[in-house]
Amino acid sequence: MSVKQKRVLIVYYSFSSQTNNLLVSFSQGLEEGGIIVEWEQLKPIAPPPFPAGSYLNALKMMVLAFFKNRVAIEPPDIKKSDTCDLIVCAGPTWSYHPSGPMLAFLDNYAVEMFQGQLVQPVISCRCYWRLHLWEMKNALRGAGIRFLKPKVFPHPSPGVWCALGIFLKLAGKMPKSCRSLFLSHCPRFGHSPQQIDAAKDIGRILANRLLEGSLKGEILE
Numbered sequence: 001m002s003v004k005q006k007r008v009l010i011v012y013y014s015f016s017s018q019t020n021n022l023l024v025s026f027s028q029g030l031e032e033g034g035i036i037v038e039w040e041q042l043k044p045i046a047p048p049p050f051p052a053g054s055y056l057n058a059l060k061m062m063v064l065a066f067f068k069n070r071v072a073i074e075p076p077d078i079k080k081s082d083t084c085d086l087i088v089c090a091g092p093t094w095s096y097h098p099s100g101p102m103l104a105f106l107d108n109y110a111v112e113m114f115q116g117q118l119v120q121p122v123i124s125c126r127c128y129w130r131l132h133l134w135e136m137k138n139a140l141r142g143a144g145i146r147f148l149k150p151k152v153f154p155h156p157s158p159g160v161w162c163a164l165g166i167f168l169k170l171a172g173k174m175p176k177s178c179r180s181l182f183l184s185h186c187p188r189f190g191h192s193p194q195q196i197d198a199a200k201d202i203g204r205i206l207a208n209r210l211l212e213g214s215l216k217g218e219i220l221e
């Protein structure tokens with residue numbers, strides 16, 4: 001007798017490739033664990049440029065994100081969720097909130113697409129993710145969705161240097177005068193190779209739990 005393979009749908013947005021890098025590795029772990037993985041990328045109608053090109057544009061983007069500015073997206077393929085056993089909803093934190101494209105998705109499509117499903121949140125961030133998660137859950141309350149405990153990936157560089165690094169990367173600028181000082185504290189932007197590897201292990205563990213039917217203990221109240 002043939003056993004139906006489990007399917008995981010990854011719905012995601014990634015602005016500067018960090019979430020995407022994690023998900024590539026995470027999905028390999030799922031696939032190695034015997035899961036069929038499908039993807040749905042949230043695509044802004046007018047994608048914000050990366051980098052933003054100037055300090056002012058970077059600042060503007062952060063301020064708009066702070067006020068939860070929605071970034072309109074192309075309609076996703078809602079039907080993709082019909083045949084899946086689990087949905088991964090992944091993306092970066094922007095100024096404490098879900099990103100602009102994710103907010104647009106939550107407003108317009110997520111209830112219909114995620115209705116009654118089990119959802120695994122995956123968050124890529126510098127360090128602040130709790131409000132992001134709460135807002136995501138809040139936007140979907142009443143839709144019969146069960147959330148698993150989030151998989152959170154904070155950038156590994158220390159506090160203020162990481163924040164400065166993200167701002168400079170977003171602006172696409174690096175002042176020559178403080179370049180070496182900066183790089184000595186924040187040698188790389190984004191997630192470390194170790195985190196990328198860990199994402200694969202996390203995917204493999206999730207695959208096992210999904211196949212065993214033992215995800216109940218991971219569900220958030």
Ligand SMILES: Cc1cc2nc3c(=O)[nH]c(=O)nc-3n(C[C@H](O)[C@H](O)[C@H](O)COP(=O)(O)O)c2cc1C
Nearest residue numbers: 014015016017018019092093095096125126127128
């Ligand atoms: C406009 C903007 C605002 C951000 N605000 C936050 C924040 O409030 N808290 C945080 O932890 N990270 C913040 N970040 C950092 C991103 O969450 C982080 O760099 C993430 O890894 C980016 O993922 P992505 O490349 O998939 O878009 C912000 C990044 C941008 C571009």
